[in-house]
Amino acid sequence: MKNILARGGIEFLAVLLGITISLWIDKNNQNSDLNNEIEKVHSVVELEVSKLISYTQSRIEVYAKQDRNIDFLFDNWSSFKVKNVELPDDFSTSIWSTTGMRFLPNITTFDSFKSDGRFNLIDDEIRKLFGQFYSTLEAINRLQNKEDDVKEKLLTYLAENHSETIFKYPINFNVGTNQSITSKNFMLVIEKTRSDRAIYGFLARKSSLAKYRNAYVLDIKTDFEIIKEKLNKYLQ
Numbered sequence: 001m002k003n004i005l006a007r008g009g010i011e012f013l014a015v016l017l018g019i020t021i022s023l024w025i026d027k028n029n030q031n032s033d034l035n036n037e038i039e040k041v042h043s044v045v046e047l048e049v050s051k052l053i054s055y056t057q058s059r060i061e062v063y064a065k066q067d068r069n070i071d072f073l074f075d076n077w078s079s080f081k082v083k084n085v086e087l088p089d090d091f092s093t094s095i096w097s098t099t100g101m102r103f104l105p106n107i108t109t110f111d112s113f114k115s116d117g118r119f120n121l122i123d124d125e126i127r128k129l130f131g132q133f134y135s136t137l138e139a140i141n142r143l144q145n146k147e148d149d150v151k152e153k154l155l156t157y158l159a160e161n162h163s164e165t166i167f168k169y170p171i172n173f174n175v176g177t178n179q180s181i182t183s184k185n186f187m188l189v190i191e192k193t194r195s196d197r198a199i200y201g202f203l204a205r206k207s208s209l210a211k212y213r214n215a216y217v218l219d220i221k222t223d224f225e226i227i228k229e230k231l232n233k234y235l236q
Helices: 002-075 088-096 108-116 124-161 163-168 185-193 197-235
Strands: none
Touching: 002 088, 002 108, 002 197, 088 185, 124 163, 124 197, 163 185, 185 197
16 A cells, blocks of 8 residues: 555656646746747837937938028028028928928837837836837927917918918919919018018917927937947847
């Protein structure tokens, strides 16, 4: 009887050991899979951040030109003439355009990681920096939306108070086929109506919002560069 019990005990211990080893192997495999996924997520994020740094730098160059054009216009407001501008079309785009000047980084990969939970696999310190980025991006979007609103108010004011001028120099109304529309028409309208202080006020407000946006984008580039540096260290 003792031998039977002993054999039974050994068999039980063998089964228990087998289960324990199996669970240990499964756990190690799960940990290995998790570590591989974490490294993969960080690698993908590093690649996307590199792309965003490149995009942000290209926008910064555009915004630097916009800032210079805005300053030139308001420094010479009382004597401004389109003919004194070296590149009238580019100048007009800097002052007038909102859609074409927006900061619109492609963050679909990050949003996808947030929605499926993989964003939580990112290192805590790096994730905090992304939080700063998203907060800054929200501020930029608010500024850009406000700029759009001011632009629409300026258009409405021009239509109500300077209809003959905008009839002579159509401002991208995109109606009819006979209008001779050029991108510098807006600056011609400003040249003809600059004595109206309300126009100065609307355009100054629009331009200041653009310059605030441009300053924020500089901050975003700095954030991205710090994130990239920390990602590189993490992956090493």
